[in-house]
Amino acid sequence: MEIVEVGPRDGLQNEKRVLPTETKTDFVRRGTAAGLRRIEVVAFARPDRVPQMADAEDVLRALPRPDGVRYIALVLNARGLDRILALPPAAGPDEINYVVVATDEFSRRNQGMTTAQAIEGFRAVAARAKQAGLAVTLTVAASFGCPFTGEVPVSRVRDVVRDAGPADELCLADTIGVGVPAQVRALATAVREVSSAPLRAHFHNTRNTGYANASAAVDAGFAALDASLGGIGGCPFAPAATGNIATEDLAYLLNRSGLETGVDVAAAAAVGTWIGDQLGLDVVPAQLGRAGLFPQT
Numbered sequence: 001m002e003i004v005e006v007g008p009r010d011g012l013q014n015e016k017r018v019l020p021t022e023t024k025t026d027f028v029r030r031g032t033a034a035g036l037r038r039i040e041v042v043a044f045a046r047p048d049r050v051p052q053m054a055d056a057e058d059v060l061r062a063l064p065r066p067d068g069v070r071y072i073a074l075v076l077n078a079r080g081l082d083r084i085l086a087l088p089p090a091a092g093p094d095e096i097n098y099v100v101v102a103t104d105e106f107s108r109r110n111q112g113m114t115t116a117q118a119i120e121g122f123r124a125v126a127a128r129a130k131q132a133g134l135a136v137t138l139t140v141a142a143s144f145g146c147p148f149t150g151e152v153p154v155s156r157v158r159d160v161v162r163d164a165g166p167a168d169e170l171c172l173a174d175t176i177g178v179g180v181p182a183q184v185r186a187l188a189t190a191v192r193e194v195s196s197a198p199l200r201a202h203f204h205n206t207r208n209t210g211y212a213n214a215s216a217a218v219d220a221g222f223a224a225l226d227a228s229l230g231g232i233g234g235c236p237f238a239p240a241a242t243g244n245i246a247t248e249d250l251a252y253l254l255n256r257s258g259l260e261t262g263v264d265v266a267a268a269a270a271v272g273t274w275i276g277d278q279l280g281l282d283v284v285p286a287q288l289g290r291a292g293l294f295p296q297t
Helices: 007-014 021-033 056-062 078-085 104-111 115-131 154-164 181-192 210-219 247-256 265-278
Strands: 002-005 038-044 070-075 095-101 135-141 169-174 199-203 224-227
Touching: 002 247, 007 021, 007 038, 007 070, 021 038, 021 056, 021 265, 038 056, 038 078, 056 070, 070 078, 078 115, 095 104, 095 115, 104 115, 115 135, 115 154, 135 154, 154 181, 169 181, 169 224, 181 199, 181 210, 199 210, 210 224, 210 247, 224 247, 247 265
Parallel strands: 002 038, 002 224, 038 070, 070 095, 095 135, 135 169, 169 199, 199 224
Antiparallel strands: none
């Protein structure tokens, strides 16, 4: 089961302290040393709205490029892709993750456009990205619920996926941590009616259902799960959208369930504690760094 590490992007973007470029690249290096092989490292967003990501180009230029490690950059519009394509090829990401929000109100607040406009933007950006040799993930944000309009019908998410067209991977995001396992199963069934792309899920543990949802996603055939070292992060444009499920806690759950993740759980827990120190947090949401491994070694 693949864990996609999103701490350097979704983790850091919601924290008050803005870390220097060197610390961000060290965060990524520590993550790869713990066995993580797909890492969402930056977001190409407006620096005035997401200052934590203002040095996206500098981070990408500074990152090591070990064999077998793929870097992902999040983009919200064509300007984000323009910034990526302006980089030397050796300094660019391997993949892009484009976000379309499932509801118009949240989409306006997050990206300044309606869902339909975001879908049009995705189609154009995806075509250009593919021409440049980049893999493309479509993330449907607020798939499980919207902080402004409430419940999101499964049919709405299915229609967004259908209208967006082909992607190399489809990620369903519980952006504000309201989802439950029944929704995971229902959404998986619905989007498979209109897309054959491998499924990935992005869960927050805001209401303590993130790990139950992750287990449901495994059972529903999802190929990848997002997580953040230390469980840091959230969405800066959604009220009370607290941290992601923690990489170390998720890896413990999956490894103990007999699934191969490639993640060294003890090393990941140490990175989670370390990034909390860099951010000035008294404690990170992840549990494993405090509870320890079992059995004790």
